[in-house]
Structure formats: C-alpha cells, structure tokens
Amino acid sequence: MSKKTYYITTPxxxxxxxxxxxxxxxxxxxxxxxxxxxxxxxxxxxxxxxxEHGQKIQRVAAENGVTPQEYVDKIVDGIKSLWxxxxxxxxxxxxxxxxxxxxxxxxIFKALYDKGDIYKSEYEGWYCTPCESFWxxxxxxxxxxxxxxxxxxxxxEESYFFRLSKYQDRLIKHLEENPDFIxxxxxxxxxxxxxxxxxxxxxxVSRTSFNWGVPVTFDEKHVVYVWIDALSNYITxxxxxxxxxxxxxxxxxxxxxxxxxxxxxxxxxxxxxxLMALDLPLPKQVFGHGWLVLEGGKMSKSKGNxxxxxxxxxxxxxxxxxxxxxxxxxFGADGVFSNEALINRINSDLANDLGNLVSRTGAxxxxxxxxxxxxxxxxxxxxxxxxxxxxxTKAKTEELLDKLQFSSAxxxxxxxxxxxxxxxxxxxxxxxxxxxxxxxxxxxxLYNLAESIRIISILIQPFMPETPAKIWAQLSVPESQTxxxxxxxxxxxxxxxxxxxxxxxxxxIDIKKELxxxxxITETKKEEAPKNKxxxxxxxxxxIDIKDFAKLDLRAVKVLACEKVEKSDxxxxxxxxxxxxxxxxxxxxxxxxxxxxxxxxxxILIANLKPAKIRGIESQGMLLSAEDxxxxxxxxxxxxxxxxxxxxxx
Ligand code: MSP
Numbered sequence: 001m002s003k004k005t006y007y008i009t010t011p012x013x014x015x016x017x018x019x020x021x022x023x024x025x026x027x028x029x030x031x032x033x034x035x036x037x038x039x040x041x042x043x044x045x046x047x048x049x050x051x052e053h054g055q056k057i058q059r060v061a062a063e064n065g066v067t068p069q070e071y072v073d074k075i076v077d078g079i080k081s082l083w084x085x086x087x088x089x090x091x092x093x094x095x096x097x098x099x100x101x102x103x104x105x106x107x108i109f110k111a112l113y114d115k116g117d118i119y120k121s122e123y124e125g126w127y128c129t130p131c132e133s134f135w136x137x138x139x140x141x142x143x144x145x146x147x148x149x150x151x152x153x154x155x156x157e158e159s160y161f162f163r164l165s166k167y168q169d170r171l172i173k174h175l176e177e178n179p180d181f182i183x184x185x186x187x188x189x190x191x192x193x194x195x196x197x198x199x200x201x202x203x204x205v206s207r208t209s210f211n212w213g214v215p216v217t218f219d220e221k222h223v224v225y226v227w228i229d230a231l232s233n234y235i236t237x238x239x240x241x242x243x244x245x246x247x248x249x250x251x252x253x254x255x256x257x258x259x260x261x262x263x264x265x266x267x268x269x270x271x272x273x274x275l276m277a278l279d280l281p282l283p284k285q286v287f288g289h290g291w292l293v294l295e296g297g298k299m300s301k302s303k304g305n306x307x308x309x310x311x312x313x314x315x316x317x318x319x320x321x322x323x324x325x326x327x328x329x330x331f332g333a334d335g336v337f338s339n340e341a342l343i344n345r346i347n348s349d350l351a352n353d354l355g356n357l358v359s360r361t362g363a364x365x366x367x368x369x370x371x372x373x374x375x376x377x378x379x380x381x382x383x384x385x386x387x388x389x390x391x392x393t394k395a396k397t398e399e400l401l402d403k404l405q406f407s408s409a410x411x412x413x414x415x416x417x418x419x420x421x422x423x424x425x426x427x428x429x430x431x432x433x434x435x436x437x438x439x440x441x442x443x444x445x446l447y448n449l450a451e452s453i454r455i456i457s458i459l460i461q462p463f464m465p466e467t468p469a470k471i472w473a474q475l476s477v478p479e480s481q482t483x484x485x486x487x488x489x490x491x492x493x494x495x496x497x498x499x500x501x502x503x504x505x506x507x508x509i510d511i512k513k514e515l516x517x518x519x520x521i522t523e524t525k526k527e528e529a530p531k532n533k534x535x536x537x538x539x540x541x542x543x544i545d546i547k548d549f550a551k552l553d554l555r556a557v558k559v560l561a562c563e564k565v566e567k568s569d570x571x572x573x574x575x576x577x578x579x580x581x582x583x584x585x586x587x588x589x590x591x592x593x594x595x596x597x598x599x600x601x602x603x604i605l606i607a608n609l610k611p612a613k614i615r616g617i618e619s620q621g622m623l624l625s626a627e628d629x630x631x632x633x634x635x636x637x638x639x640x641x642x643x644x645x646x647x648x649x650x
Pocket of ligand 1: 010011012013014021022023025026051230231233258259260261262263290291292293299
C-alpha cells in the first residue's frame, strides 16, 4: 500500500535583503510539521523558496549596480545557508527564476487567456512597490498603502486583467462550506466581511513599466504580475504543466499553506480563484500566523531593529531558538520578541527543566549502579501516576500538532517534563540509595526516569533537531527504541550499554551578561540603520551640519597586531595604537586583506563608537573603509605620509 502524503509550503521569500527572525518563524514552523509527519510515516513534500521577480528587486539591483539576476543569486545563497543553519529539511527549494517555473507560469497565463479568464484592458490606479500590490483610490488609507502604510505610486498602463469577480460567489461558498479552509477562524471572517462580501474587482495581472519578470509569451512587452508568478510556485514546484508531473499528481492539493497574516488575502482569494479557473482542486488549508514584533514595533531593516537569527543560533544553538519561536507565542497570534524572554525560556524550560532532568538521571544511574540499571526492580508509590501521564503525552501532542498548535503541543510535552522532575522529588532516589535493601526500588525509580526521558526525547524531535540524539547517546537508548510510535508505549527502554552522562545539553545563561552583549549587537545595527535607510530611500545621503560631524572622534591609528577571528571568513581582530592607549577592534574585511599586510599601517578609527561584542570579542571602535559599488570590495582608509598614532582626523 502506498504511504499517505503530506504537502506543506512556506511563502516564497523576497530576496531583497537578509532574512530576520520573523522570516525564520514561518519556516521553522513548517519544518516542525514536516518532521512530525515524516516521523508519523507520511510521504512528505515540504516546499520553500524565493520570489525573485518584480519592480522592487529590479530597483534595488540597479542601486547596487548589478543585474537583478546577479543580485538575487547572492542573496538566495544567503537564504539557503540560513535554512541549513536552522536545520530546515525542505524537500524542494524553488526559485521563481528557475527555467521550469518560468515556462509553467507562461503556460498558466496563456491557458487562462485562452479560456477568457484573462483579458486585455487599461489599468489606472495605485501601486505599492514594497508589497507589489495594486490599490484603487478608495482602498488607500490616508493616501498610503493599506497593508504597510508606505507611499504608493500612480500607475497607468495597458494591462491584462484576471476575471477575479467571476469567482466571487464560488469563493464565498467554498469558505462557508469549508470552515477549516482558512485558519485561524478570525482571519476567515476578515476575508469574508472585508473583501469578499463588498465585492471583488478584476485583478491587473501584467506590467509594462519594468521588465524583471516572466514575459507574457504572446505579448512580450508585458511581464506577469509577481503575485500570479509567485502563487503558481506551489504547483510549478511539483512539475505542473511540465513533462514530468508525477509529483503534482501525487501531492496536489496541498495539505497546508503556511503564511503570515498580511498575505492571507492573496492565498485565500486570488490563489483559489486562479485554481478554480485552472479547474484544479483547492489547497485543504491556508493558515495565517501572526507576526513576531519587537517592543518598539515591527522589525524593519531601516529601523535597525531586526533580530538576526544567525547571531542567536551561533550564541544559543539551533534547538533553543527553534524551541523559543514555537513555544513563546500561540501560532496565529502576534507575539513580542525580546532577548530577555528568550534567555528566560532557555534558562527555565531548557536548562533547568529538561537539561537538569537528563543530567541528574544519567548521573544517578552512573553513581548508584555504575551506569547499568539492574533488572531486579520494585514498583512503588507515584509510579502509576507518572506512567499514565507519560503514556498519554504522545496522543495529546499529536492532536495539537495536527491543528498547528505548536506552543500548546510543547506545553503538553513540558507537562511530562515537570511531572518527571516532580517524581524525583517524590521518590528521593538519594535517600533510597542510603540503604542497600532499597536497591530494587531505586532501580525502578531510575528506570522510570530514563523511560520518561526516552518518551520526551522522541516527542521533541519535530522541534529540536539536535537534542534528541544527544539524550539518546547519554542514556544509551538504542535507535530501535526511538520510533515515533514507541513514544505511546511505556516500558520500551532497554539499554544495551551503560549510560554515558556527558556534556550539559543546555548550559545556563548569565542573563545580565548576555543581555548586555545582545544589546551591543543591536546598537551596532541601529548605528548602521540610518546608512541603510538613506540607501533604501534616497540613494544619496542627507546633508548634515558641522556639529553632526564634530560628534565623531576620528583618529589615525597604527596597527600593532592583526589576526583572523576563529571560525569566521569575514572578521579580522586588530590591536591598534591610538595615542597612549591601545585598542582592540574587530572589522569585517578578512576577504580583502591578509592580517600580515596590515601590521604597521596607519588607518582611520571612529574612536568614540560605543564598544560592541562581535562573535564574543569586544570591539572598541570601527575602522573606516570605502566600498566599491560594483564588486562590494572594501578598501581601508589610510593617511598620506607619516602621522603620530592618535592624531585627530578633522
Ligand atoms: N514573496 C511574498 C510571498 C509570496 S508567497 C506566494 C512575501 N515574502 S516576504 O519575504 O515578505 O515574507 C515571507 C513571509 O515571512 C511572510 O509569510 C511574512 O508574513 C513572514 N514574515 C515577515 N516578517 C515577519 C515577522 N516579523 N513575523 C512573522 N512573520 C513574518 O510576502
């Protein structure tokens, strides 16, 4: 019999800059579902990718002096390495610049045109380039984009239109007959009341004012509207309308599209209408999750308040970050991200509750029985209660995961962690160990602890890719006792070797020190933000007066020593002479200079920049360099002739 299939997708990301922790949120959630379904024995297709066309990308590429393709290639590489760092197990990564996708989109456009569902007319209205969205005059809010609040541009073009209005009644009917189609329910009501009931207008689906897009085959001055191009990825990735459409036949319709709340409209109105027009079945569900925001509001590169997932993963490990993302906020609601909440969660749930449980159990088995729990065991008080709770945890976790309730599922698993910790307090193994006659009872207690941990370690697998194997190694749980199914059965644990208690799986974090270090990183980003903002918005820096310049303490400094920072391709660590004083500075120029060639040189330092920690190393200032627009190469600024170290630059 063939296996049951499960098809889950994330949105495809705009490669317009580095992804932040908010982007990772969707992908980590989808990955947890994909892992969970694989563990249950499903044949899983997990799709993610990048949405590479559109005016915004074309503009940013031009500002950077490169072709759009060169621009996106570089960023897509970064996105792929972020997913590998976060241990994302997608089965396919689609790029909308993939040849197969482009051809399929062209065929979809042509098919809809031939059917009369796409027709030519003229468009006049407003366009929000960052959102790649069209708006009518009445839809604008205070003259700005109703989705993101940014300025819109007046557009008048000959365009092709999709007969969205034709599908309005069928869409309403579908939403009413399938209450689970849009989740959470509040988003479903919003779509019906705010968009469908007031009436749908036909949608402009081609552009002529730029050319970075999929060309319309029968009218080459038009490119396909990015959202038509992007939404199609969910079927073109499966080979729809290609020579080999076996995956499409196997996996379509999707079980769930995971999307952020601001793009639910595209996925529950435009996308289903396109599928209806193509006579294809609709996805079973679109789940619109909330946003991760910071205390000061939404994350944005120009505000300089983005949280970099790479920094967090390097500091605390991928499992801690994935756990936090899925535990902290109920999936569907908005949630506030803070460094403090992150560290508190790591310390309480991971270091104290789970980490301690594992290390204490391993250490006790080692200490009292030389690593091997004897077979002669004596049941006693509290055993049944522990066993009952632990045996039910799998079913409860599954019920919640099937509804994408990650946070509640983790809370259910952590109930088992707490129950097991409580069992240690109740049975007091250290007291039992004092009397030889209690050894069989002690053996039973330790067995129950190890068995509870075995069950817990299996159930955390969808969320934590690294921790389960560490636990199995420490408690010598053979692979044959780690199947997903076996987490529903009590009494499976039979170690073939002595336990090997080892490293602490989640070290406790010194909250004060870490908050300072994270704040310094954010400060550095904030200082870079005005630069980004000027680049993003004007392309030219704004004017400053001499007082602004005077705030900078620029100094000529001499390089006393220079070395590469371990495990980093980009960073060099400098010891600099600045007057009487020595400074340590970390600079991201290792790709352009070898440390030896810099020793003895005189460079320019911003000496009054707040110190920041980069990769755990304090940097006391910033060295100035100039960036080549074409290649991105950095050249360090130096001085003409000899000058004493510490001389002021004015
Ligand atoms: N390219 C479109 C999607 C096309 S799908 C056919 C797009 N890309 S995006 O890069 O802007 O966003 C990708 C996803 O990241 C969206 O689901 C968005 O909601 C999510 N997030 C971006 N910032 C976020 C937070 N701060 N918090 C949670 N999710 C966020 O939209």
